[in-house]
Amino acid sequence: MEALRPCVVQVSGGEPLMRGDVVEIVRSIKHGSTLPYTILVSNWSHMTREKYLALREAGIDQFSVSLDFPDQRHDDFRVYPGLYSHLEDLIPQLAKLGHDDIVLNSCITSENLGEIEAIADKAREWGVNLCYSAYSARRTGCRDYFPGSAEQLAELNARLDRVEQLRDATNWIVNSRSTLDATRQYFAGGGRPGCKAGLRFLVVTAGGELQPCSMQFQRYELEERERMIAEFTAGNRCDECYVSIRSYLDKSFPRLLWENVSGFLSVKSARS
DSSP: OTTTOOSEEEEOSSOGGGOTTHHHHHHHHHTTSSOSEEEEEEOOTTOOHHHHHHHHHHTOOEEEEEOSSSSTHHHHHHTOTTHHHHHHHHHHHHHTTOOOOEEEEEEEOSSSGGGHHHHHHHHHHHTOEEEEEEOOHHHHSOOTTOOOSHHHHHHHHHHHHHHHHHOOTTOOBOSOHHHHHHHHHHHHHTSOOOOOBTTTBOEEOTTSOEESBTTBOOOBOGGGHHHHHHHTGGGOOOOOOOOHHHHHHTSOHHHHHHHHHHHHHHHHHHHO
């Protein structure tokens, strides 16, 4: 934290809630400050009301919860029986506390294309926000879930068009229009060049080493970040993901600032 001085930190895994010291980790990241903005990415299989409140107190600003289907099919896809029922019970309870810090993360795949609007409806029903992300075959080694056929792309575009029509001043769908447009382009082109992994974002492993991203496994010591940028980022030609972190950091700072400030003001105006 002292060396990198990030403005945003994402705590993820694996499953971070399996660590008994996750609250202490978050507390060390925040160190009593408002920065960095800190996000916990989890499937919530180990989340409880008590753990949620402890993590909020330690400094988590946003809880990102994976949701692939708006019903028990989520269990089958995640190979985790009972997970959806747990989410269906716990998330609305915690949303009613009014902290507005829970975001469903729905990764678009060929399997759940037909559920794009239904997942948006489920987020609204539970009283939480929603962020769409894009499937990457690089993470799993399986391209079967990548929606790239003409029929799949037509369905993707039609359903995202309808999602855009659902969007209102409460802005519970947090993706900007430019991000959704870039997601369409990623699937249509079979990839998206120009990634700045290692420069604009990076991974710190549990052992304290640096990786350019979670899907590139070259590792560097903390003091070798400049070498990582020179060796990896400068020649990086990978175009195989459009994950949420990248979707934000591909943008120029002025555009990122405008989208986030204007979105924040529209939310505050609608809720005040």
